[in-house]
Amino acid sequence: MVWRIAQVIIPVFLIVAVGYAYARRTRPDLTAFNRIVLDVLSPLLVYTALAAKEFRLGDYGPLLAGGAILILATGAVAWVLSRLTHTQPRTLVPVVMFTNCGNMGLPLALLAFGPSHFGAAVALFSISNVIHFSLGARITSAHARTRDLLLSPLMISSALGFASAATGVRPPDVIFTGMKLLGEAMLPLMLFALGVRLTLLKREDIPRGLLGAFARPLIGLAVALPLAWMLDLQGEAKGQLILFSALPPAVMQFLLAERYRQEPERVAAMILLGNALAVVFVPIGLALSL
Known part of the structure; x- marks a missing residue:
């Protein structure tokens, strides 16, 4: 078990470490890089995973329901925690609700559960994005324009992917293969970008970041374990939900907090x-899910 967990996390954290080391030396500007990932590579990855012939939407109904319930339940617990700790709910609640299921979750799921179950991880990623860019944006700010967020390339690709999964209508294989190759390039690039972002962490940020950093995986696991039992999830479906719950906060939430000036x-x-603490909690999530 220890070796299997190591086989999953070592490649992931190696790429993160390379990004961190590179950024420490060169301080790269990732503005254009992030735009390409968000507007081109991520939508292609989401669409091709959901529209793949081996992805059967009906097989993942309980898992998708579990993912949605998990997000909402962790948000409710986080709201109580924000009241007890006198933290602004609009700051803490979205951080706890939404996991880094793109940058870190997708590569981890691919390594842990294999290509045959990768569609389930992408489906969870898509459901998370739908809730994040609608309810999550409204929690972050009462002035959030949900319509603009829902019309983003990532949301449109999610809708098209679920439609293809339901109807079986997809592009010809020769085109679909090219789209898939482009989308899969996103996985190492997002890990590399995560390593670059970690260079922004300063010592003085640690005290004010500890609450959300620990609450996100701890509350997630506390909700996911009984939830998986109540939904009678088995095998890879149970493992996917538990790993999803143990992931760190979503990087995307910082962009929303910055946009709406909610204690960015x-x-x-x-x-x-x-x-950064994923090095502790991801192995725990993998141990519980594998």
Whole structure:
């Protein structure tokens, strides 16, 4: 078991470490890089995984329901925690609700459960994005324009992917293969970008980031374990949900917090520290899921 977990996490953290080391030396500007990942590679990865012939939407109904319930339940617990700790709910609640299921979750799921079950991880990623860019944006700010967020390339690709999965209509194989190759390039690139972002973590950010960094995986696991039992999830479906729950906070939440000026510095500290602590909580999630 220890060796199997090591086989999953070592490649992931190796790429993160390379990104971190590179950024420490060169301080790259990832603005254009991030735009390409968000507007081109991520949508292609999501669409091709959901529209693949081996992905059968009906097989993942309980898992998708579990993912949605998990997100909402962790948000409810986080709201209570924010009241007890006198933290602004609009700051803490989205950090706890939404996991880094793109940058870190997708590569981990691919290595842990194999290509045949990768579609399930992408489906969870898509459901998370739908809730994040609708309810999550509204929690972050009452002035969020949900319509603009829902019309993003990532959301449109999710809708098209689920439609293809339901109807079986997809592009010809010769085109679909090219789309898939482009989408799969996103996985190592997102890990590399995560390593670059970790160079922004400063020592003074640690105290204000600890609450969200620890609350995200701890609350997630506390909700996911009984939830998997109640939904009677078995095998890879149970493992996918537990791994999903143990992931660090979503990097995307910092972009929303910055856009709507909702304590972006504190949100950034929670997210960066949470992703640094993934070296502790991801092995725990894998141990419980494999």
